[in-house]
Amino acid sequence: MNLNALWEYANPLKFMRTTERALPYFAVAAVVCLVTGLVWGFFFTPDDFRQGSTVKIFYIHVPSAMMAINIWVMMLITSLVWIVRRHHVSALAARAAAPIGAVMTVIALATGAIWGQPMWGTWWAWDPRLTSFLILFLFYLGYIALWEAIEDDDTAADLTAVLCLVGSVFAILSRYAVNFWNQGLHQGASLSLDKQENVADVFWYPALVSIAGFVLLFIALVIIRTNTEIRARRMRALLARERLG
Amino acid sequence: MSALLIRDLRLAMRAGGGFGLGLAFFLIVVTLVPFGVGPETGLLARIAPGILWLGALLACLLSLDRILALDWEDGSLDLLATSPLPLEGIVTMKALAHWITTGLPLVIASPLFGVLMSLPGAGYGPLVLSLLLGTPALSVIGTFGAALTVGLKRGGLLLSLLVLPLYVPTLIFGAEMARRGAEGADPTTPMLMLAGISAGVIALLPFASAAVLRVNLR
């Protein structure tokens, strides 16, 4: 594919037309994958010999935790695109993604806490990963709050983009600082990106489907929300013009 | 640039808020903590480094919105922006002025507050050193937050929400260094990390602050 063709989608109208045509497919695929993955994970997987049935929580916990981080990365990329190429769609996509990321962080934290209660004997421990996710959540909150606080669209886009950049650096710094601060109870990356030997296929395949479901759900939601933001922005522009003329 | 610094310092002195307020706030925090957790010396000694660091951080936070807000309101920020001085230099000077008026007094007064919190004798050196290394980073990060929210009418609360997560690494390494010092352990590793963060932040963040300020002045 010609990479330059990608920039055509910077045109808001073209972006809206194309994404809205694609939206039903993503939405259906998301629902199918989520239902399959979660039903498979919930009803048709064996219990882990050590963790019992709590292993089923991971079909939600792991994808949401992955999405919480990946959505921030996506926001970072779209913010950079906005700073460099000044495409409104890009800035608005970052704005649209932030609340989804915040919700994913909450889900990861909540399922982690519920899992930790029987496993570690406590709802909350100041474990490095939990702490990092809490900090990530604070970053999401600050980012969303800054968007909401500024009236002018372009100013808000610029400021939040810089905040996202600076915040990314500090989020990584915090991650290492927190690691240094407390070594923690969390198990190593037993169920993360790449398949490792300690995760049996029976657990891995439904988790994979569920991860795909979360990604598709995110894409569908981002399409809906970005288009909403594009329309809202146009509406504000029209209203401002009416007030002037 | 030094003229700008002297002007800011003089303004802070005249307004009275600068030097005194941060210290007074720090004193209040240190006074209130024993009421909250109990007067037991052993407990206080154990949490002293953390409390002192938190107090310093909050005292810093309190005065952040004053860094740019006054200049923004009376329009002198626009004048400064059109002056031949680079905006990066201006925000650095603003951060330096903030550090001299709030960070430095805290560093100097911290041994006194250490006494109130019954900090163990070995902890004083590392505590002062950690604050000396860490508070500049707090001021510079705070200036970035202030630049982000300068145009907003009710920026205060938002400023805290934006800045506090950014303070996490500094706080962790600073408090860890003070804690290790108080417990007689070797504080070198967190000290190096803290110094690294401060140096990196001072070198890089003014560019972000200036960029943000440029957007806000548009």
Add this chain to the structure above:
Amino acid sequence: MMPDLGKYAEAVLSSYAVSILLILVLVVLSVRRSRKVKAQLDDIETRRKHHGQG
């Protein structure tokens, strides 16, 4: 049908419930806001067409 969740039933069920609820809330809010903004924008654009051109 229902798998035997053993002594962790509460934990597993509540984490599924919380997560699914949060996702549903997010989806519903997104779709509702999308509809609302779309309707408002259509409103304004038709109004502009009527008044416009002059």
